[in-house]
Amino acid sequence: MDMQLRSVFTFVARKLLRLGLLLLAVAIFTFVLLSLSPIDPVQAYIGADMMQISSEQRQLIAERWGLDQPMIIRFWDWLGQLVQGNWGTSMVFNQPVSEVIASRFWVSLPMLAIAWLLSGILGLGLGILSGALAGSWIDRVVRLYAYTLASSPTFWVALLLLIVFSVALRVTPICCAAPPGILAADVTLWQHLHHLLLPAIALSIIGIANIALHTRQKLIDVLHSDYILFARAQGESLWGVVRHHGFRNLILPALTLQFASLSELFGGSVLVEQVFAYPGLGAATVQAALRSDVPLLVGIVFFSALFVYTGNTLADLTYPIVDPRIRLGGWQT
Amino acid sequence: MLSISNLGITFTQYDQGLRRKQLTVITDLDLTIQAGEVVAVMGASGSGKSLLAHALLGILPDNAQLSGTMEFQGEPLTPKRCEALRGKAIALIPQSVGYLDPLMTVGRQVQRVGQLNGLSSGAARTLANRTFARYDLPPTTRQRYPFQLSGGMARRVLVSTAVLTQAQLVIADEPTPGLHPDVVTETLNHLRELAREGRGVMLITHDIEAALQVADRVAVFYAGTTVEIAAAEDFARGNLRHPYTQALWRSLPQNDFVPVPGNQPSPENLPVGCLYRDRCAWVTSECEQARPELRFVRQGWVRCIHAER
Numbered sequence: 068m069d070m071q072l073r074s075v076f077t078f079v080a081r082k083l084l085r086l087g088l089l090l091l092a093v094a095i096f097t098f099v100l101l102s103l104s105p106i107d108p109v110q111a112y113i114g115a116d117m118m119q120i121s122s123e124q125r126q127l128i129a130e131r132w133g134l135d136q137p138m139i140i141r142f143w144d145w146l147g148q149l150v151q152g153n154w155g156t157s158m159v160f161n162q163p164v165s166e167v168i169a170s171r172f173w174v175s176l177p178m179l180a181i182a183w184l185l186s187g188i189l190g191l192g193l194g195i196l197s198g199a200l201a202g203s204w205i206d207r208v209v210r211l212y213a214y215t216l217a218s219s220p221t222f223w224v225a226l227l228l229l230i231v232f233s234v235a236l237r238v239t240p241i242c243c244a245a246p247p248g249i250l251a252a253d254v255t256l257w258q259h260l261h262h263l264l265l266p267a268i269a270l271s272i273i274g275i276a277n278i279a280l281h282t283r284q285k286l287i288d289v290l291h292s293d294y295i296l297f298a299r300a301q302g303e304s305l306w307g308v309v310r311h312h313g314f315r316n317l318i319l320p321a322l323t324l325q326f327a328s329l330s331e332l333f334g335g336s337v338l339v340e341q342v343f344a345y346p347g348l349g350a351a352t353v354q355a356a357l358r359s360d361v362p363l364l365v366g367i368v369f370f371s372a373l374f375v376y377t378g379n380t381l382a383d384l385t386y387p388i389v390d391p392r393i394r395l396g397g398w399q400t
Numbered sequence: 401m402l403s404i405s406n407l408g409i410t411f412t413q414y415d416q417g418l419r420r421k422q423l424t425v426i427t428d429l430d431l432t433i434q435a436g437e438v439v440a441v442m443g444a445s446g447s448g449k450s451l452l453a454h455a456l457l458g459i460l461p462d463n464a465q466l467s468g469t470m471e472f473q474g475e476p477l478t479p480k481r482c483e484a485l486r487g488k489a490i491a492l493i494p495q496s497v498g499y500l501d502p503l504m505t506v507g508r509q510v511q512r513v514g515q516l517n518g519l520s521s522g523a524a525r526t527l528a529n530r531t532f533a534r535y536d537l538p539p540t541t542r543q544r545y546p547f548q549l550s551g552g553m554a555r556r557v558l559v560s561t562a563v564l565t566q567a568q569l570v571i572a573d574e575p576t577p578g579l580h581p582d583v584v585t586e587t588l589n590h591l592r593e594l595a596r597e598g599r600g601v602m603l604i605t606h607d608i609e610a611a612l613q614v615a616d617r618v619a620v621f622y623a624g625t626t627v628e629i630a631a632a633e634d635f636a637r638g639n640l641r642h643p644y645t646q647a648l649w650r651s652l653p654q655n656d657f658v659p660v661p662g663n664q665p666s667p668e669n670l671p672v673g674c675l676y677r678d679r680c681a682w683v684t685s686e687c688e689q690a691r692p693e694l695r696f697v698r699q700g701w702v703r704c705i706h707a708e709r
C-alpha cells in the first residue's frame with residue numbers, strides 16, 4: 068500500500084511538472100508570436116481614436132507599458148503578471164479575461180459534455196455492432212457512414228443540420244443559446260436544452276465516426292484472440308463473447324480515445340459555435356481573433372492547453388484504474 | 401465414443417488478385433477414442449493436431465471445408481451438433497493462460513463455465529470453489545487475474561475449466577511444454593484421473609515421453625494424416641509398425657538419440673503416393689503409386705504398405 072501511495076505521488080508530481088513545462092512553452096511561443104505579429108498594442112488599445120493622439124502621447128503610453136524595454140524583460144514582466152492571475156482585460160467584451168473565459172466556458176460546457184457523451188456512447192455502440200458483425204451489410208452501412216463523416220468538415224455538417232432541422236423542419240432554433248428577448252434568468256432548462264441540442268449533435272457526429280472505427284477494429288482484434296477462441300470452445304455465443312469478454316477488453320482503448328478526443332472536441336466547438344451563433348467559448352475565440360483582442364486570445368490559448376492536457380491526463384489515468392495488469396502489477400509497468 | 405474416419409480439412413484461400421487456392425491441411429485422418437481411455441495424438445507442429453481439436457469443437461475458421469466422417473456417441477458431428485455440444489459434452493483444456501481473458505478474474509471465468517453448462521450463478525460459484533479446492537488452489541486464487549498465476553497454478557486452473565463440465569470427451573491441447581517435470585507429472589495425472597471418471601481424454605502433444613507416460617494408445621500424425629495407432633506398450637516392446645513412428649522412438653535421448661532427418665512436406669506440395677515417402681528408408685516404387693490405406697497389423701493400425709516387415 069505504501070508503495071502504491073508513493074507511485075501515485077510520483078505520478079502526480081510528474082504530471083504537474085510536465086504541465087508546468089507545457090504552459091511555459093506555450094507562454095514563450097505565444098509571446099514571441101505576438102511580438103512578431105503586426106498588431107500594434109497601442110493601436111489595438113486605442114482603436115478608432117488613434118487619429119486624435121499625437122506621436123508624443125503614443126510614445127508616453129508605450130513607455131508606461133514598457134514597450135521600449137528589450138523583449139526578454141517584457142517577457143518576464145508579462146509572465147509575472149500571468150502567474151499572479153492578472154490576465155488583463157478583454158477589449159471586445161470590456162471585462163477581465165478570466166471572467167470572460169469562465170462565463171463563456173459555462174455556456175459551452177453543457178454542449179461539450181452532451182457532445183462528448185453522445186459521441187462516446189453512440190461511437191462505442193456502432194463500433195461494437197459493426198465489429199461483431201464484420202463483413203455483414205450492417206457493418207458495411209456503419210463503415211460507410213463513419214468514413215463519410217470522418218472525411219466531412221465539421222462546419223459543413225453543422226450547416227447541413229441547421230438547414231434540415233432549423234430551416235426546413237423548424238424543429239430546432241436557428242441560433243443562440245436562448246430565445247431572443249428573454250432575460251438570462253428567465254430561460255428555462257428546456258429552452259436551454261432545446262438550443263444546445265443541435266450544436267451538440269453536430270459536434271458529436273464527427274467524434275462518433277472516429278470512435279466507432281477504432282472500436283470496430285479493436286473488437287475485431289479481440290475476437291481473433293486465443294481467449295475468445297477458448298470462450299467459444301466453452302460454448303459461449305457471439306453475443307456472449309462480446310458481452311463477457313469483448314466489452315471488457317475494448318473499453319480501455321475506447322476510454323483512452325474518448326478522453327484524448329477532448330482536444331478535437333474543443334477545436335470543433337470553435338466552428339460549430341460559429342455556425343450556430345452559440346455564444347460559448349468557441350465563438351469568443353473567433354471574435355477575439357478577428358478583432359485582435361490579444362489578452363483574450365492569450366487567455367484562451369492557455370485555457371485550451373490546460374483543457375486538452377487534463378483530457379490527456381485522464382486518458383493516462385484510465386489505464387492504472389481499469390487495467391488490473393497495471394493496477395496490481397505496479398503503476399510503472 | 402468418438403470415431404473419426406477419413407477426415408479431411410481444406411482451406412480456401414485467396415492469392416494475390418482473386419485466384420482461389422485450395423490448401424489441404426488434413427487428409428485421411430483416422431482416430432477413435434473410447435470412454436475411460438487416454439489417447440495421445442502425437443505429431444510435429446503442422447501435422448494437424450490442433451486443427452483436429454478445432455474441428456471437433458466446431459471452431460474452425462469460416463474458410464475451412466470438412467470431408468470424411470466424425471461421429472460422437474454414435475451420431476455424426478454436424479456443425480450444428482458441434483455448436484450444441486462444445487463446452488458441454490466436449491471440452492477443451494487450452495495450451496496456456498493466454499487462452500484466458502486477461503482482464504477477468506480466474507474465479508469469474510471458471511464460474512462462467514458452470515453457467516454456460518446451465519447452472520445458476522450461485523451454483524456455478526459453489527462448483528467453481530469446490531473444483532479449485534479439489535486441485536489445492538487456495539481460495540485467493542479466485543480473485544487473481546491470469547497474469548498473476550504461476551505455471552503450475554495456471555495448469556490447474558485450466559484443468560478446472562474442463563472438470564467443471566459434464567464433458568464425456570476432454571481435449572487437452574499441448575498441456576506440458578515449458579513446465580517443471582513435477583508439474584508435468586501432476587498435469588498428466590489429472591488427465592488420468594479424468595479418464596478414471598469415465599471420460600475419454602484426447603492428449604494433443606509433440607512430446608513422446610509425456611504421451612507414453614499417461615496414454616493407453618498413441619495416434620501418430622504426419623502431414624495431416626494418421627500414420628499409426630499403437631498401444632502405448634508397443635513402443636517399449638519394439639512392436640511399432642510405421643517407419644516414422646520407429647524413427648521418432650529412436651530419436652529419444654534414452655534410445656539412439658538420432659534425429660529424424662528431413663522435414664514434413666508442406667500442404668502446398670504434398671507428394672503423390674505415401675506422404676512419408678521422401679523420408680522413408682523402406683521406400684519402393686509401389687509407395688509412389690497411391691496413398692496407403694489404414695490397415696490392421698499386429699493389433700494396431702498403420703498406413704504403410706510394407707508394415708509387415
Ligand code: SF4
Pocket residue numbers: 643644674675676677678680681682683684687692703704705706707
Ligand atoms: S508406404 Fe512406403 S514410403 Fe510410405 S512409409 Fe511405408 S514403406 Fe515408407
